Amino acid sequence: MPSRFSIRDCLPAYSEDDCAGALFAAKWPHGFRCPRCSHPSYYEVSSRGRRLFECRSCRHQTSLTAGTVLEGSRTPLAKWFQAMYLMQIGISAKLLAELIHVTYKTAWLINHKLRDAIGQWDLERPLEGTVQLLGEYYGYEYHRHLGSPNAQQSLKPQPVVAGGTINDAEQFVHLKIKAVDGPEGDGAARRDTADGEEAAERFVQLHVADGHTTILPGGHHGRSALHLAWRDAVRWLSWTFGGIGPKHLQAYLNEFAFRLSFRTAALAELIGCCGSYRKITYRGLVGPRSGIRPLMWRFRRRARHERNAV
Numbered sequence: 001m002p003s004r005f006s007i008r009d010c011l012p013a014y015s016e017d018d019c020a021g022a023l024f025a026a027k028w029p030h031g032f033r034c035p036r037c038s039h040p041s042y043y044e045v046s047s048r049g050r051r052l053f054e055c056r057s058c059r060h061q062t063s064l065t066a067g068t069v070l071e072g073s074r075t076p077l078a079k080w081f082q083a084m085y086l087m088q089i090g091i092s093a094k095l096l097a098e099l100i101h102v103t104y105k106t107a108w109l110i111n112h113k114l115r116d117a118i119g120q121w122d123l124e125r126p127l128e129g130t131v132q133l134l135g136e137y138y139g140y141e142y143h144r145h146l147g148s149p150n151a152q153q154s155l156k157p158q159p160v161v162a163g164g165t166i167n168d169a170e171q172f173v174h175l176k177i178k179a180v181d182g183p184e185g186d187g188a189a190r191r192d193t194a195d196g197e198e199a200a201e202r203f204v205q206l207h208v209a210d211g212h213t214t215i216l217p218g219g220h221h222g223r224s225a226l227h228l229a230w231r232d233a234v235r236w237l238s239w240t241f242g243g244i245g246p247k248h249l250q251a252y253l254n255e256f257a258f259r260l261s262f263r264t265a266a267l268a269e270l271i272g273c274c275g276s277y278r279k280i281t282y283r284g285l286v287g288p289r290s291g292i293r294p295l296m297w298r299f300r301r302r303a304r305h306e307r308n309a310v
């Protein structure tokens with residue numbers, strides 16, 4: 001695929017020093033602070049080839065990556081920064097592994113740790129102002145003809161709500177796309193009442209701090225920025241990853257929304273996230289997560305039926 005070569009060609013060659021400087025600024029935007037006593041000055045010491053910061057007051061030693069998303073990683077900083085750079089495009093772990101010369105597992109972990117930092121960032125920043133909402137489904141159209149029956153089971157349609165604030169140029173100031181938890185238990189009757197409005201209300205409770213919301217009509221013909229963003233998200237998930245199951249769907253949606261919210265500033269923001277959030281462990285990533293429960297097929301059919309009736 002020719003596109004692979006063009007990505008590789010434009011991959012910046014960061015130096016470890018530049019990366020260390022950028023991570024330092026992200027971790028301590030107001031200058032060094034001792035994590036134990038908050039003292040603002042340090043000695044630089046080196047221990048077994050590692051660069052450490054020793055507090056001038058309490059002698060506590062800390063490293064640049066401690067308490068950041070990169071903590072404990074043996075991957076060079078420059079590769080982490082290249083991975084962050086590539087997250088502006090949104091590539092698979094397989095391609096990332098190839099481009100920055102790490103194993104698939106390392107690439108997968110880096111991508112997911114970055115997504116987790118984005119998720120933590122997102123949790124702390126609710127939408128404000130004039131918020132548009134759109135209820136959609138992920139999965140049905142795109143996987144109907146693909147995969148084994150088992151794979152299809154895990155790819156049942158996931159109800160998703162997208163919400164965003166938009167500037168005069170129809171660009172997102174802030175976009176969130178959230179998979180909606182299915183209703184508890186197996187109550188088929190309840191499921192019928194779990195309609196778009198209920199999901200939208202829940203979204204507002206969880207993700208909108210202060211503002212006035214409008215719900216856009218769903219469907220494949222919408223031309224609003226939200227409709228287009230949702231279709232782009234689905235296309236990205238299908239073409240880059242061959243579709244995403246319910247377990248990690250939210251992490252990918254967070255990544256996509258982050259990219260659209262920041263556009264050209266996404267890399268700088270991502271570096272900021274990495275310096276200020278703790279890493280998630282491998283176990284935390286692969287372990288069972290309370291998350292999205294698949295809904296029944298008829299939920300989708302009902303929605304489609306309604307759409308045709310309009």
Ligand SMILES: [Zn+2]
Binds near residue numbers: 034035038057060
């Ligand atoms: Zn100290």
